[in-house]
Amino acid sequence: MNETIQTILGHRSIRKFKERPLSNEEINTIIEAASRASTSSFMMAYSIIGIDDASVKSKLAKISGQSYVEHNGHLFVFCADLNKVGLLASPEEKQQINENVENTEHFLVATIDAALAAQNACLAAEGIGLGVCYIGSIRNDIKTVDQLLGLPDHVIPLFGLAVGEPDHDPQPKPRLPKEAFYFKNKYIESASLQKEIEHFDQGVNDYYKKRSENKRMDQWSTQMIRKLSTPIRTDVTPFVQSKGLNKK
Amino acid sequence: MNETIQTILGHRSIRKFKERPLSNEEINTIIEAASRASTSSFMMAYSIIGIDDASVKSKLAKISGQSYVEHNGHLFVFCADLNKVGLLASPEEKQQINENVENTEHFLVATIDAALAAQNACLAAEGIGLGVCYIGSIRNDIKTVDQLLGLPDHVIPLFGLAVGEPDHDPQPKPRLPKEAFYFKNKYIESASLQKEIEHFDQGVNDYYKKRSENKRMDQWSTQMIRKLSTPIRTDVTPFVQSKGLNKK
Missing domain, CATH: 3.40.109.10 (NADH Oxidase)
Structure with a gap:
C-alpha cells in the first residue's frame, strides 16, 4: 500500500x-x-x-x-x-x-x-x-x-x-460501514439504512467494551440521541x- | 520529501x-x-x-x-x-x-x-x-x-x-502567500493584509499572462469583486x- x-x-x-x-x-x-x-x-x-x-x-x-x-x-x-x-x-x-x-x-x-x-x-x-x-x-x-x-x-x-x-x-475508532454512508446514484431506503445502523450499533458496543482506555457500554444511536437531546451551542x-x- | x-x-x-x-x-x-x-x-x-x-x-x-x-x-x-x-x-x-x-x-x-x-x-x-x-x-x-x-x-x-x-x-494555481492566511495568535492588521493582497494581485496577473491554457489579464481582488457583484445561488x-x- x-x-x-x-x-x-x-x-x-x-x-x-x-x-x-x-x-x-x-x-x-x-x-x-x-x-x-x-x-x-x-x-x-x-x-x-x-x-x-x-x-x-x-x-x-x-x-x-x-x-x-x-x-x-x-x-x-x-x-x-x-x-x-x-x-x-x-x-x-x-x-x-x-x-x-x-x-x-x-x-x-x-x-x-x-x-x-x-x-x-x-x-x-x-x-x-x-x-x-x-x-x-x-x-x-x-x-x-x-x-x-x-x-x-x-x-x-x-x-x-x-x-x-x-x-x-x-x-482507531470504528466507522459506519460503507453500506451506511456510500450509496449508488440515489440515497438508500430508510428501512435498509435502519438495519445497517442497528448492525453498526452492535459493533460499536463491542468496541467500547474492548478498547484499552475508557471502557464502557454504549451504542452509536443511543450516544447520538443522548448527546443531541440537550441544546448545544x-x-x-x-x-x-x-x-x-x-x-x- | x-x-x-x-x-x-x-x-x-x-x-x-x-x-x-x-x-x-x-x-x-x-x-x-x-x-x-x-x-x-x-x-x-x-x-x-x-x-x-x-x-x-x-x-x-x-x-x-x-x-x-x-x-x-x-x-x-x-x-x-x-x-x-x-x-x-x-x-x-x-x-x-x-x-x-x-x-x-x-x-x-x-x-x-x-x-x-x-x-x-x-x-x-x-x-x-x-x-x-x-x-x-x-x-x-x-x-x-x-x-x-x-x-x-x-x-x-x-x-x-x-x-x-x-x-x-x-x-498548479497560485495561492495567497503565507502572510495573508497564517497569523500568529491574533488576526493581522487590516493595512498589512491590504498590502499582502495587493502584492498577491500582481502575482496572479503574472500567472494569468504566462499560463499555457486560457491566458488573460486579471487580478485576484478584481476577479473576486466582479464574481461577487451579482447575486449567486x-x-x-x-x-x-x-x-x-x-x-x-
Missing part, C-alpha cells in the same frame, strides 16, 4: 502530546499543505491562526474543556474568512458584494474551504509522524474565542487543530449572523 | 479526464479513505452518493455547466447528513434532538464532516495517481440535485467530486431551511 493511503487510513485522534513545540519547518510544511487544498472559485475563504502564546492557549483550553488544547506541539485555529475577498473593494462595491458574502451559499463556501485546508494540514502533520486532534469545542464559547483572536467582520473561528508528538497510542446561530455571515 | 507531502503539494484540479471508469478497487480505496477522516463528536454527519448512471451524470453536468461532470472516471456527490443520527430515535426523541439537528451549529458540524471526508477522498485518489476536481456548481440548482438523488430531510448535497485519469497537465438559503437544516 502506498504511503499516502497508509497515512490516511492510519488516522486516529491524539489527545495526549509530548511537550516538544513544533519546529518552524514542521509548521511551515503544515500550513503550506493547507494552502494547496482546492478552494471554491479561487476564493481561499479561510485563515489560520497559529497559537503559541501560553495565555491564549490556556484560555482556549478552558473554553474547550480539553487539556490537550493547552498541552501540544502547536495549536491552529481554522477560520471561515470572507473578509479578504472584499478588502480592496470600494464602499459601493462592498455593499454590492455583501449580498453574496453574507448569504448561506458563501457561508458554505468559506466553511468548506477552511475544512479542506484543515484536512490537508492534518494529513501533512500525520505524514511527518505527528498526531492531531480537531477541537470543535472552541465553539463552546465562540464569541470569546472570536474576541481573543481579534477576528474582524466576515471572519469566524470554526475549530482548532492540536498537533504534536503523540504521547499515547489509541486505537445555541449561541452559534446569532453569533455567526452578528459577524455578517449566514444572515441572508 | 515524503510521498504524503508530495501528494498534497502536487495538487492541481483536473478538468479533462480519460474515459476509463474507475475500478471497484479504486472506488473502495477512495471511500474507505473518506470514512477515516475525523468527525465531530463521532457523528459521521455526511453521506457520499457515487454516480455512474449516465443519465444522472448528464443532468448534473447540465446543472453545473461543466463537461467533466459527465466525462470522468467516477463522480461522487458529498452530502451533509443529519438524518442518520436520529434514524432510530422515537418520535419524542426526534422532536427533542431536532433543536440541535436544525440549528446552525450542527449545519456547521455536518458541512465540516463532509468536507474532511471529501479531502481524504481527494488525496487518496491523487495518491493512487488519479486526478480530481471539486464541483461546487451542482449548487447552481441545488433543489433539482436534491430531488435527483432522493435525499431525505436533514440531508443536502454540498458539492461533487469528479475523479479519473488525467487527460491534461495543468499548472440565492435559493440555497431557503432550500437548506426547507430541508430542516440551518433554520434555528
